[in-house]
Amino acid sequence: MSKPAARTRLAEAAFTLFDERGYEQTTVDDIAERAGVGRTTFFRHYRSKEDVIFPDHDRLLEQIKDRLATSSHDTALAAVSDAVRLVLMHYLAEGDLARRRYRLTSKVAALRDREIASVARYQRLFREFISSWMGDPTESASLRAELMAAAVVAAHNHVLRRWLRGESPDPGREVDEAMHDVLALFAAPGSRTGSDDRGTTVVAFRTGQDLDTLLPALRRLVADGPGQ
Amino acid sequence: MSKPAARTRLAEAAFTLFDERGYEQTTVDDIAERAGVGRTTFFRHYRSKEDVIFPDHDRLLEQIKDRLATSSHDTALAAVSDAVRLVLMHYLAEGDLARRRYRLTSKVAALRDREIASVARYQRLFREFISSWMGDPTESASLRAELMAAAVVAAHNHVLRRWLRGESPDPGREVDEAMHDVLALFAAPGSRTGSDDRGTTVVAFRTGQDLDTLLPALRRLVADGPGQ
DNA sequence: ACGGGAATGGTACTGAGTACCGTTCATAAG
DNA sequence: CTTATGAACGGTACTCAGTACCATTCCCGT
Numbered sequence A, B: 001m002s003k004p005a006a007r008t009r010l011a012e013a014a015f016t017l018f019d020e021r022g023y024e025q026t027t028v029d030d031i032a033e034r035a036g037v038g039r040t041t042f043f044r045h046y047r048s049k050e051d052v053i054f055p056d057h058d059r060l061l062e063q064i065k066d067r068l069a070t071s072s073h074d075t076a077l078a079a080v081s082d083a084v085r086l087v088l089m090h091y092l093a094e095g096d097l098a099r100r101r102y103r104l105t106s107k108v109a110a111l112r113d114r115e116i117a118s119v120a121r122y123q124r125l126f127r128e129f130i131s132s133w134m135g136d137p138t139e140s141a142s143l144r145a146e147l148m149a150a151a152v153v154a155a156h157n158h159v160l161r162r163w164l165r166g167e168s169p170d171p172g173r174e175v176d177e178a179m180h181d182v183l184a185l186f187a188a189p190g191s192r193t194g195s196d197d198r199g200t201t202v203v204a205f206r207t208g209q210d211l212d213t214l215l216p217a218l219r220r221l222v223a224d225g226p227g228q
Numbered sequence C: 001a002c003g004g005g006a007a008t009g010g011t012a013c014t015g016a017g018t019a020c021c022g023t024t025c026a027t028a029a030g
Numbered sequence D: 001c002t003t004a005t006g007a008a009c010g011g012t013a014c015t016c017a018g019t020a021c022c023a024t025t026c027c028c029g030t
Helices: A007-021 A028-035 A039-045 A057-069 A076-094 A096-107 A109-134 A139-164 A171-186 A211-224 B007-021 B028-035 B039-045 B057-069 B076-094 B096-107 B109-134 B139-164 B171-186 B211-224
Strands: A200-202 A205-207 B200-202 B205-207
Touching: A007 A028, A007 A039, A007 A096, A028 A039, A057 A076, A057 A109, A076 A096, A076 A109, A076 A139, A076 A171, A096 A109, A096 A139, A109 A139, A109 B109, A139 A171, A139 B139, A139 B171, A171 B139, A171 B171, B007 B028, B007 B039, B007 B096, B028 B039, B057 B076, B057 B109, B076 B096, B076 B109, B076 B139, B076 B171, B096 B109, B096 B139, B109 B139, B139 B171
Parallel strands: none
Antiparallel strands: A200 B205, A205 B200
C-alpha cells in the first residue's frame, strides 16, 4: 500500500490521462478517480486543472526575485542573464517532465497561453529590476530596459525550446553563447569587453573625413585610454 | 426605440458593469440583462466573457499577416517594424476604449494574461516571418530572428503603454524613434547606415596589437571598401 | 398575405471552481 | 490505554461560464 503522497499520484494521473484522451477531454473527476482520491483533494493540492501542469512557477519566480535582490554583478544585464540562467536550469532539472509539458502546451491553446503568461511575469520582473538598477527615469532609458528584458527572455526561450525539442545537446553552453550575443547587442560600441584590457580598442563610428585626417585623433584616444 | 445593434449595447453594458462592480463580480447574466437581451444572445456575439473586451484581435492579426505577406521592404526588420506600427495605430484609433480596457487589464490578472497571450501571437508571427525571410536555418540566425521579434514587440509595448497611461502626447513619433533604436541595435557595426555612404567607416574590434601595427590593415580596408 | 432565413430567447446540460461540514487518522499528552 | 488536537480527506451543494438544442419572432422580398 505505497502512498507516494497523493499530490504526486494526482500529477502522474493527470499527465497520463492528458496524453491518453487529451486535455479538454479529461475532467478533474477523471484525474481524482485515477489517483484514487476525492475531487476535493485535487483542488486542495492544485488551485486549478491547469496548475497540475505548472506546479511551482510561483515559487520559482520568488527564487528569481531573491536571486536578483542579492546579486552582485557590475551591470543589470549581467545580473538578469545570471537569473534567467537559473530558470533554464530549473527546466533542465525537470528533465522528461518538462518535455511532457511541452508536448501538451504545443497542442492545447489554453495551456500555451498560461505558459506565456508565466514567462511574461519573469520579463516584467526583469524589466523592473533593470529600470530601478539604472535609476534613470528617462523615456529612452525605460525603453532600453524594456528591450533588454525582452532580449534576455527571448534568448532564454530560444535555448529552452531547442532543448525541449531535443535539438540541443548542451543547453548550458548554448545559453551562455546566447547571453553573450545579447550582451554584445547592448554593449555600447567601444566600451570595455571585460575580458581583456590590453592592446588597442578601435571605436566604431562613421565620419565624413578620410582615414589620414582622423589618425591624429585616433592616436590621442589610444594614448589617453578610454576617455568619456 | 433606438437599437444600436445589440452587440454594441452588450459591450457598453459590460464595460460599465466591470467598472462598477469589477470583472469577477459581474456575471454574463448581468451583462445581458443590462443590455436588454438574453444570455444566449451574448454568447452569439462574443465567444466568451473575456471576448467583450478583446473583440477583434483575431481580425487584426490576420490584417498584420496580410500586410507582411504583401510588404516590400529591403529588410525583414523594416517590414516587421512597419507591421507593428499598424498594430499601434489600431489601438490609437480605438481611443478611449483602449484606455478603459487598459484600466481593466491592469486590475484583473485573467485579463492581463489574455492580453499578453494575444501579443505573443504577434511576436510569434514576426519571428516566423523574419526567420523565413532570412532563409538561414542556422541556430544563430534563428536566435537573431527571435531577438528581433522580441525587440520590435517590446518597443511597441513600451510606446503603447506610455500612450495608454497618458504619458505620450505623440505616440506616432515615439514609435518611429523606438523602431529606429531597434534598427540601430541590430545594425551590424560598420555596416551601411543607409543615410550617408561617403567617408570612412571604422569597424569596431579589439586586438592585442597597437595602432601603428594595424594601420596598414586599416588602410587596406578603406581602399577595398566593405570586404567581408 | 405568405414563406423563409436570420436574429433572438429559453431550457437544460457539462464541467470548473468554491464553501462548508463531517470523518478519519496520526501523534502527542495525560 | 485513553483522550485531545490538528491536519488531510471525502462528500454535498452551490455558482457560473460555456454549449447544445429548440421554439419564437422579426424582417424582407415575392
